Amino acid sequence: MNVASRRVQRIYLTLMLGNTLAASFIWGINTLFLLDAGLTNFEAFAANAFFTAGMVIFEIPTGVVADTVGRKVSYLLGTITLSVTTALYWMLWVWQAPFVWWAIVSVLLGLGYTFFSGAVEAWLVDALAFTKYTGSLEAVFGRGLVVTGIAMFVGSVLGGVIAQVSNLGVPFVVRAAVLVAMFVFAFVVMKDLGFTADRSAGPLKATRAVLSESIEHGLKRRSVRYMILSAPFAAGVGFYAFYALQPYLLELYGDPSAYSVAGLAAAALSLAQIAGGVLASRVRALFARRTTMVIVASVASVIVLVLLGVNSIFWLAVVLLVLWGFVFAVAGPVRQAYLNDMIPSKQRATVLSFDSLFGSLGGVFIQPALGRAADLGGYGTSLVIGGLVQLIGVPFLWASRRQRDPADARTATSQAAGPDFDVV
Template structure:
């Protein structure tokens, strides 16, 4: 890796470090925070569903910002929005506000995250290409997972400990503060290398153009389409399981007030993520095709999730949690690299946002449904049901594999991942 590409990677990793540290202060206690504010399980996960609904609503408009104004501008807007809405979340908890206010602010939180989705990865890939980087993307995305895993470990442990020592609201204030620091850092160091914003269209026309390009380079290309269509099942279940494991582990431990155990759940996942990020490129190298890695990890994730729901032993749940986090982390960089190598540079942020949109759609429907299942039958049963829902996405991954796209076996970054096979459409 040359010095210019190394600097791009370093900025990317620092952005991930700061963002994940800020977010992870509340990851270990978010569900407990919502329940402490007076929400039921159904309302807590419905609030999360409104968050993902916000991501669905705003993915395309914010994709316009990333592809027409700039990736840096999109990142800065996301940081400002997230810091403000996190502070509002703290106020709602303080006031024990009714559910309607939680729904509204959750939608605005979703808006903040849509400014990030697609834009940061697109900034990285474009800047690496501009800097002359030609190696595989799995290595860079894998390092990203290692950094986010370390940040997640530190933030989730601190968040749980601080919540237990003070109250459940303090980690949210810490999150808002770190986001302000990241805003200043990105304003100084980020530059849109290898990307020239197209500002020739007005916002409404640009939105229509972005939507049309998302469909053309996403849903109309079969190898990309099937990967995107698998996202609602894996993402919806994954987000629910992450947050449901907080109170579930407290139930298994026998101490419902041990908030540090909730932080431990996120910390355990972060360590598994570090291991997965380190080993993802090596595991990918064992298999000829990227889809083999993704499908294998997905099937393993489903089996482990069902086992998690069936166990009544705290220590076994921790072991299964480590395994679940590891296979999730292995699949992530490989899936990212597979998608990026199938998308042209000009539409990269747009299609990645479109993929995120479909993942968010899963969260809109899956989270409240599984939250209701937890109210009726317990967290364990809801996790088993979640595993069965995730299973629905596996045939879509096999359908993408059957297209035999060159990106399924490619190992080097291409500046423009335009289709090479007319049968890909």
């Protein structure tokens, strides 16, 4: 690997480290935070649904920003937006605000995340192409998972401990401060390599042009389309399960105020993510096709969720949680590499935003529905239902596999060559 490619990867890994560290301060206690603010289970997951609705609303416009103005600009807008809205979340908790304000601020939180989604990944792939990187994308994304897993472990443990010794609001203040630090770092070191912003057209015309080309190379390409259509089921259930496991594990533990236990559970998930990131490329080598591995991982995730739902033993639930995280972590880099190998550089951020948008759509509808199921039948029942919902996405993965796209069998990507653009 040459020096320039190594520097690009270092910057990418630092961005992932900072973003995840900031986010993970609240991952272990977010649902507990919302319930402590006076929301019901349904309202807490409805607030999460409004967050994902914000991602749906703003996903494409912010993806166009990344593809027409620049990936760096998009990232900077994301950090400052998330910092401000995180501070607003803390203020709503202090004020014990009514649900309508949680809904509004949650939508704005979604706006912040959409500036990230697609932009950082597109920046990485374009910069690696520019610096003549010829290794596998799975390896790079796998390193990203290891780094984010470490950050998640540290942030989750610290967030739970901080909440335990102070209160549930302090981790949100810490998160806002870390995001400000990441803004400064990215402003200084991040450069759009291999990408030139096109500002010749007006914003509306540029938006139409990018969207049209993105649909051509995204949704009209069957192998990409079916992969994107599978996203709502896995992502929607994944959003819910991650946050529902916080109060569920405390329920199994027998102490609803043991916030540090919730943090440690999220930390255990981060260790699974680290292991998955390290082993992703090795596990990938066991399968002839990328889609085969993703399908196997999806089915395994369904089985684990059902087992989590019917289990009543705390330590076994933690083991199943780690297994669930490992399955997701192993499949994630492979799915990312598969999509990136099928998308041209100019439309990469927007098409990836389409994928994120469909995942967010699943969160909008699935999270409150499963939250309501938890109110009526308990968290265990909701997790079993969630596993069955995720199973609906498997036929779409199989349909993508049936297209036999060249990217499906690719193990190492020459970034200089780029993906194959023929529409299947």
